Each structure stands twice: as structure tokens, then as C-alpha cells.
């Protein structure tokens with residue numbers, strides 16, 4: 487291992503009594519971490535995946551859309567349901583619903599910067615009201631069987647003048663939180679600017695050793711992962727955008743933690759197989775009216791950086807039949823395969839999704855992400 491990145495070898499991470507293996511986690515992402523994507527990431531080595539944040543209010547009102555998103559993972563794997571809200575008794579009831587569908591962990595969102603959430607004083611707004619945050623953790627803890635840990639994901643603070651993650655996290659742990667994830671930005675930053683590692687390290691230093699702390703933000707390469715672990719001492723790392731279209735990132739990190747060589751980017755056959763697995767899970771589990779949208783997304787993700795990918799994406803955008811989209815994907819990969827066999831350069835490194843996403847948001851918003859643009 488590079489001397490620059492010295493940290494203790496990953497021992498299996500425990501959240502209360504749950505043993506998770508090396509702490510390499512898939513972040514909750516609205517409209518992204520559905521059952522198909524979570525399953526694909528788990529199959530490539532993610533130790534735990536999270537649903538997108540679900541409104542406790544909507545869940546307890548029985549809103550079908552929210553309830554249907556508490557999908558258990560395929561193959562009986564562990565998964566976490568993330569909920570948000572502000573009323574302790576409503577969150578407690580929503581947590582009970584998550585337990586009923588088989589969640590292994592209930593995570594409370596205290597990091598979302600979106601105006602639609604913070605204007606209701608939920609998400610990251612709770613970092614300005616620690617006593618409300620504490621009441622939420624207590625209520626959810628009391629509502630769940632002891633076998634289901636309560637965890638929290640939050641930011642480093644509301645803005646530069648109020649970086650309070652260490653004190654905030656400590657209060658949540660005293661109230662019953664069994665794991666804390668810190669996204670290394672303030673609410674005011676949205677998704678722009680750099681992730682700050684010192685406040686994440688300060689949370690690790692502030693909490694009792696048996697409480698795992700997870701670092702999150704801008705980890706998209708093995709070197710980013712090593713830096714996050716080495717510079718903060720966190721017990722695990724949560725990956726969001728770096729996994730979109732690149733679930734093999736988990737495979738590389740698992741190999742690293744096992745002391746094995748990095749298997750590197752996927753071969754063309756692996757890309758094709760995982761694209762097809764993802765697409766089949768979409769057809770099996772997503773609601774029918776979303777099939778075309780979701781299949782186009784899989785094609786866009788897995789063709790990124792490959793010869794002819796841009797053309798495929800244009801054609802897929804015009805196609806409205808799921809079967810034809812599958813056919814389009816198959817013949818695309820077949821064509822790339824043939825080009826590869828003929829010795830042409832076909833490209834195999836997925837493009838950098840974070841750089842692209844930040845660049846797009848900066849183009850739109852002049853460097854600052856509008857809160858409504860980002861879910862958390």
C-alpha cells in the first residue's frame with residue numbers, strides 16, 4: 487500500500503450487533519438507489535445499500551409511491567431504509583413500517599439541503615435544532631426492536647459559521663444512534679466546493695470507538711477512498727455518484743481491503759452482463775410506466791466512454807418500446823465487441839460522473855447548486 491495512505495486494515499465493520507464486512511457503502515440517492523441499482527451494487531461488493539430518502543409523512547399517510555420505494559433488496563440481503571421528517575411520532579411510525587418490510591437499519595436523513603425539505607425544517611435544517619434531532623432519534627429508537635439499529639446521515643454543518651458536526655453527532659449517539667455518516671460539505675455548499683475532511687475526522691475523534699463513523703463526499707477513485715480513510719480515520723466510506731454506471735468501483739475497493747490486486751475497470755463482457763442484469767431487474771421490479779425511462783438510463787450509464795455511446799443515447803432517447811431498447815443495447819454491445827475484436831480502440835474507462843455532474847450544475851447555477859436541484 488502507498489505510504490501516503492496508511493490506515494488500519496479494514497476489520498469487519500459492526501453497526502450495533504450487525505456485522506457488515508469492510509465498510510464500503512452505497513449512498514442513498516433519490517430516484518437512483520432503487521432495487522435494481524442497489525442489487526447490482528451489492529453484487530459487485532457494496533456492504534450495505536440505502537433506499538432514497540422517504541418522507542415519513544408520506545409513508546404514514548400510505549402514499550403508494552413512497553411505500554413502494556421501501557423495496558427490500560434481492561436475495562435477502564441487508565438494506566437500510568432512509569426516512570426524513572420532523573415529528574417524532576410520525577418518524578417512529580414510519581420506522582415501524584420499514585421494520586415490517588425487512589429493513590436491517592433505519593437511517594434518518596439530517597443532510598438534505600433541498601428547499602422543499604429544509605423549508606419544512608427537515609433534513610439539514612435539523613442541524614440547527616439539535617434538540618429536535620435528538621427527539622427524533624429517541625422516538626425512532628424506542629419504536630424499533632433492538633435488533634434494528636438507528637443511524638443518521640448529516641452534513642458538517644449548516645454553513646461556514648456553524649460547523650457543528652462533532653457536537654451534533656455526539657448528541658445523536660447519546661440519544662441512541664448506532665452509526666453516523668458525515669457528508670463533508672455544509673448545507674450552504676449544496677454540492678459545490680470541496681468536501682472537507684477535517685470535520686469528518688473531528689466527528690470520528692468525538693464519538694466512542696464502538697460507534698462507526700462513515701465518511702462521504704466526492705469519493706470516485708481508489709485514491710479518493712484511501713485519502714478519505716487515511717485523513718479522517720473513518721470506519722467506512724459511503725459512495726454516491728462515483729457508483730452511478732460504475733458499480734465495479736465496489737469490486738475494486740473490496741479487493742483493496744482484502745489486500746488483493748485491483749481487478750480494474752470492467753471488461754466489455756462484464757459491462758454488457760451487468761447492463762443486462764440491471765435492465766432485467768428494472769423490467770422485473772420497476773413500475774411499468776417507468777420502464778422506458780429507466781432502461782434509457784441503464785443504456786446511458788453503461789455505454790458511457792464507449793465507442794458509439796453518444797449515438798446510442800440519442801437513439802434511445804427517441805425509442806419508446808422497452809423491448810426495442812433492450813434490443814438496441816444488445817446490438818450496441820455486440821457492435822463494440824466486434825470493433826474490439828478488429829483491434830479498434832473502444833474505450834473502457836467510465837467517464838467521471840462527479841466531474842460531469844458538478845460541471846453541469848455549475849453551468850446552470852454559476853457555481854452554486856440551487857437547493858431544489860439536489861436531493862441531499
Ligand SMILES: Cc1cc2nc3c(=O)[nH]c(=O)nc-3n(C[C@H](O)[C@H](O)[C@H](O)COP(=O)(O)O)c2cc1C
Pocket residue numbers: 513514515516517518537538539568595597598639669702703704705724725726727728840860861862
Ligand atoms: C441524485 C442524488 C440524490 C440524492 N439523494 C439523497 C437522499 O435521498 N438521501 C441522502 O441522504 N442523500 C442523498 N444524496 C446525497 C448523497 O447521498 C451523497 O451524500 C452526496 O452525493 C455526496 O456523495 P458523493 O460525492 O459520493 O456522491 C443524493 C445525491 C444525489 C447526487
